[in-house]
Amino acid sequence: MGFSISNAALRLVSGAFILNSGIGKLKITPEHAAGLQSAAQQVFPQVAAWKPEQFGSRLAYTEVALGAFILAPFVSSRLAGLALGGFSGGLVATYLKSPGMTEQDGIRPTSAGTAMAKDFWLAGISLALLFHRKKSPQKD
Numbered sequence: 001m002g003f004s005i006s007n008a009a010l011r012l013v014s015g016a017f018i019l020n021s022g023i024g025k026l027k028i029t030p031e032h033a034a035g036l037q038s039a040a041q042q043v044f045p046q047v048a049a050w051k052p053e054q055f056g057s058r059l060a061y062t063e064v065a066l067g068a069f070i071l072a073p074f075v076s077s078r079l080a081g082l083a084l085g086g087f088s089g090g091l092v093a094t095y096l097k098s099p100g101m102t103e104q105d106g107i108r109p110t111s112a113g114t115a116m117a118k119d120f121w122l123a124g125i126s127l128a129l130l131f132h133r134k135k136s137p138q139k140d
Contacts, residue, residue: 007077007132011070014084014125019067025060032056042097043090062087081129088122095119 028036033056040047040055047055066087070080094116095101101113109117 004077004132007129010125010128011077011080014122015067015070015080017067018063018084018087018122019071022060022063022065022067025056025063028056028060030056033059039094039098040090043093077129077132081126084122085126085130088119088126091116091119092123 030052034052036059037047037050037052037055040059050058066083069075069083072080095109095113096106098113098116100110101116102108103110
């Protein structure tokens with residue numbers, strides 16, 4: 001497993017962002033958790049069975065664990081990209097399926113959806129980590 005400054009930068013930005021988001025949710029209010037749960041139910045109907053407090057704590061711990069995983073230097077960039085891809089895929093799906101987040105075309109964000117549309121950059125980072133190829137050694 002080689003070291004790539006470009007992959008390290010991508011992992012630092014996304015991992016720190018997700019880790020910080022999870023830490024911020026460790027003391028989430030039940031009302032805020034219920035709002036996030038309502039949005040998540042658009043994509044994952046199973047979360048409706050949980051109490052908002054359960055959803056909030058599970059989301060917080062998942063984000064903390066994922067952020068730490070992405071930042072861990074012993075985790076390969078492809079594996080970090082795969083984990084980030086799963087997470088960002090859920091976020092993007094939530095954005096696309098939540099009413100009022102997109103314009104009539106179903107892609108461009110409304111003013112209410114701009115905050116969620118930023119999750120596309122996480123999906124882009126995951127693809128960059130997954131498909132980054134090292135240069136092959138040049139032959140003489």
